[in-house]
Amino acid sequence: MFFIGFLLLHYGLLLISLLIYKKWLLPWIRRKKKLNLAAYLLTISLIIYFSYWTITVYAETFFLKSFVAVFYLVFAVLGGAIIQAISHNQDLKLEAEKRQLEYAIHHRYLEDLKRQYQGIREFRHDYVNLLTSLEYFIEKDEFEALKDFFNSSVKKTKNYLGKDILHADELNKLDSLEIKSILTMKLLAAQEKNIHVQVEADDKVRLNPAVDSVVLIRILGILLDNAIEELETLSDGKLLIGIFSVKGDTIFVIENTARRQIEPLQTLKQKGFSTKGNERGMGLSNIDKLTATEPKILLETIIDKQQFIQKVIVIGEEG
Numbered sequence: 350m351f352f353i354g355f356l357l358l359h360y361g362l363l364l365i366s367l368l369i370y371k372k373w374l375l376p377w378i379r380r381k382k383k384l385n386l387a388a389y390l391l392t393i394s395l396i397i398y399f400s401y402w403t404i405t406v407y408a409e410t411f412f413l414k415s416f417v418a419v420f421y422l423v424f425a426v427l428g429g430a431i432i433q434a435i436s437h438n439q440d441l442k443l444e445a446e447k448r449q450l451e452y453a454i455h456h457r458y459l460e461d462l463k464r465q466y467q468g469i470r471e472f473r474h475d476y477v478n479l480l481t482s483l484e485y486f487i488e489k490d491e492f493e494a495l496k497d498f499f500n501s502s503v504k505k506t507k508n509y510l511g512k513d514i515l516h517a518d519e520l521n522k523l524d525s526l527e528i529k530s531i532l533t534m535k536l537l538a539a540q541e542k543n544i545h546v547q548v549e550a551d552d553k554v555r556l557n558p559a560v561d562s563v564v565l566i567r568i569l570g571i572l573l574d575n576a577i578e579e580l581e582t583l584s585d586g587k588l589l590i591g592i593f594s595v596k597g598d599t600i601f602v603i604e605n606t607a608r609r610q611i612e613p614l615q616t617l618k619q620k621g622f623s624t625k626g627n628e629r630g631m632g633l634s635n636i637d638k639l640t641a642t643e644p645k646i647l648l649e650t651i652i653d654k655q656q657f658i659q660k661v662i663v664i665g666e667e668g
Contacts, residue, residue: 389432396425447563519550523592527562528569532590535573539588544580550592556599557645557666564643565663568636569601572659576605579657583608597665607657 400421408414479502486495520529532548539546556565580586586606593600640646644664651658 389429392428392432393425396421396428447561450563450566519548519592522550522552522554524553524555525562527566528556531566531570532573535570535577536590539573539577539580542577542581544577544586544588546588546590548590548592551594554592554594554599557663559666560645560663561643564639565646565661568639568646568648568661569603571636572603572661576603576657576659579607580605597667599663599665601661601663603659603661605657607652607655609655 400417403421404414404417408417482498482502483495486492486498520532523529523532536546536548556562576588580588583606589602589604591600591602591604593602636648640648647662647664649660649662651660
């Protein structure tokens, strides 16, 4: 009975320790970016334990004790060097992935700009033809035909000229090219799906340079993809994007019209959940992982009637 009780206590403490490590300690280590330090301290602790155990059990003479102590000391130094090398290689890999993602975003941004420029060129060509037609009607004094032509063809261009297709006036208030790129890409995607978009931004919005821009890009991309996917299923939905500066912090607000019977937030955060079928979701569960790696980015989700609101808070330099 004592042996069984000892096993139950041992494995119970082990299970509790694993749960604490996974739920609280490991996320804290990641947020504080102390993973390498924690690995080195654990390694040193194991080396000290085994060196003490070896000296106590096997080393009877002073020479053997010194030999074991020196051996484990060298082993500890080598272990630290190996951990440092692995950490450096991992940092280089992450930096390469970051550069690759930034390059892909910039490339897509330029492609979208070229496509929009081509559309503007085509419109300019059509507009010249419209002016030529107007000139013809005026020269022939055919004012009734001119009136009909104006109402049927020329008047339609008013909406096109009065609309800021790329929302450039608002996006140019941001100082980050990467964030402007991802927002422009998603706004163009929404425009192609005939989704009504409204953008509002404060003047001279400046992001904290210490924040990992790749993490922020991925978060905003996922949130906008989810909003566009939801609005595709509706006939009269709207996407609202707000970018504000509040006491040094930058707040991105992404608000979209939602279905009447929208799932609870706990369901939406389940891994693999998607309204288009199982195992197709990449949204809120991934965002939770991303925000866990960047302590200066916070996420607040609000479901109010038929409005789905996401607030991404980027803590400022003084926060």
